[in-house]
Amino acid sequence: MTILIQQPEFGVEAEETKVPADEKDLVLDGGFVVPQINSFGQTFRDYDAESQRQEGVESFYRTNHINQTYGFVKKMREEYGKLDRVEMSIWECCELLNEVVDESDPDLDEPQIEHLLQTAEAIRKDYPNEDWLHLTGLIHDLGKVLLLPSFGELPQWAVVGDTFPVGCSFDESIVHHKYFKENPDYNNPTYNTKYGVYAEGCGLNNVMMSWGHDDYMYLVAKENQTTLPSAALFIIRYHSFYALHRSEAYKHLMNEEDVENLKWLQIFNKYDLYSKSKVRIDVEKVKPYYLSLIEKYFPSKLKW
Numbered sequence: 001m002t003i004l005i006q007q008p009e010f011g012v013e014a015e016e017t018k019v020p021a022d023e024k025d026l027v028l029d030g031g032f033v034v035p036q037i038n039s040f041g042q043t044f045r046d047y048d049a050e051s052q053r054q055e056g057v058e059s060f061y062r063t064n065h066i067n068q069t070y071g072f073v074k075k076m077r078e079e080y081g082k083l084d085r086v087e088m089s090i091w092e093c094c095e096l097l098n099e100v101v102d103e104s105d106p107d108l109d110e111p112q113i114e115h116l117l118q119t120a121e122a123i124r125k126d127y128p129n130e131d132w133l134h135l136t137g138l139i140h141d142l143g144k145v146l147l148l149p150s151f152g153e154l155p156q157w158a159v160v161g162d163t164f165p166v167g168c169s170f171d172e173s174i175v176h177h178k179y180f181k182e183n184p185d186y187n188n189p190t191y192n193t194k195y196g197v198y199a200e201g202c203g204l205n206n207v208m209m210s211w212g213h214d215d216y217m218y219l220v221a222k223e224n225q226t227t228l229p230s231a232a233l234f235i236i237r238y239h240s241f242y243a244l245h246r247s248e249a250y251k252h253l254m255n256e257e258d259v260e261n262l263k264w265l266q267i268f269n270k271y272d273l274y275s276k277s278k279v280r281i282d283v284e285k286v287k288p289y290y291l292s293l294i295e296k297y298f299p300s301k302l303k304w
């Protein structure tokens, strides 16, 4: 059963709601107002703007791009695909994210649980009937628990940041692309061509993505037999794949189902990105609603 509760005011600061008439495109489908600047006074996802986060974020991407190789991803998928580390519910996992801060993110330095709720609540406001999409918002970043000791305490470069395919060439549109020159796959002829180890239209499902919270959470949801629709799994696995959903790179690897699912990912992405703010959600108030969704789409305990 899905419990309906009154929705708290979603945090859009006063001046952000005054969008000039000629900038109407900044208002999303259901009325969500896209803020024009992040909490640090910069435009969103500006990886070159001088800000208190710029240097740390760039050094994060340097390490990430050097170390995410085809061989590394294969090893991590095999290891984490066993799901033999922890048993817990989805909500318990959300609470663990209280401890986690993401070093790759130029737009947010709040604990991750805030981001999960901000994303889910922003979607709920504009798409009240798509409960699966609210839950997708809540869980999309849960894979960041990989940073915690009981999940192997992986370094940030192996957990967060934008993702990209490995096993074929790294597209120029990927953030801080220059650092791939030091990745061993960059000069390996098996992996450095347009198709690399893949074939045209093979389907993203057959493509190995750089390892991190997205692919891990996708494996967790799928292997624990979630009843969420395929668009939800698609969103979870590719939400950090900006080269695809923003720059339209790698489309030659997509199949028909991917093309359909990409439409939902593009909707989702606006809420994931632009709901990031310093305005906190009252966790206890919204908790009953999300618990009811978790019960609808997941078993009570999952293998992680």
Ligand SMILES: O[C@H]1[C@H](O)[C@@H](O)[C@H](O)[C@@H](O)[C@H]1O
Pocket (backbone or CB within 6 Å): 102, 104, 105, 106, 141, 160, 161, 162, 163, 239, 240, 241
């Ligand atoms: O810094 C962010 C953050 O780690 C997000 O969770 C991820 O989905 C983004 O793509 C990434 O760039």
Ligand SMILES: [Fe+2]
Pocket (backbone or CB within 6 Å): 140, 141, 213, 239, 240
């Ligand atoms: Fe993410």
Ligand SMILES: [Fe+2]
Pocket (backbone or CB within 6 Å): 115, 119, 140, 141, 272
């Ligand atoms: Fe996110």
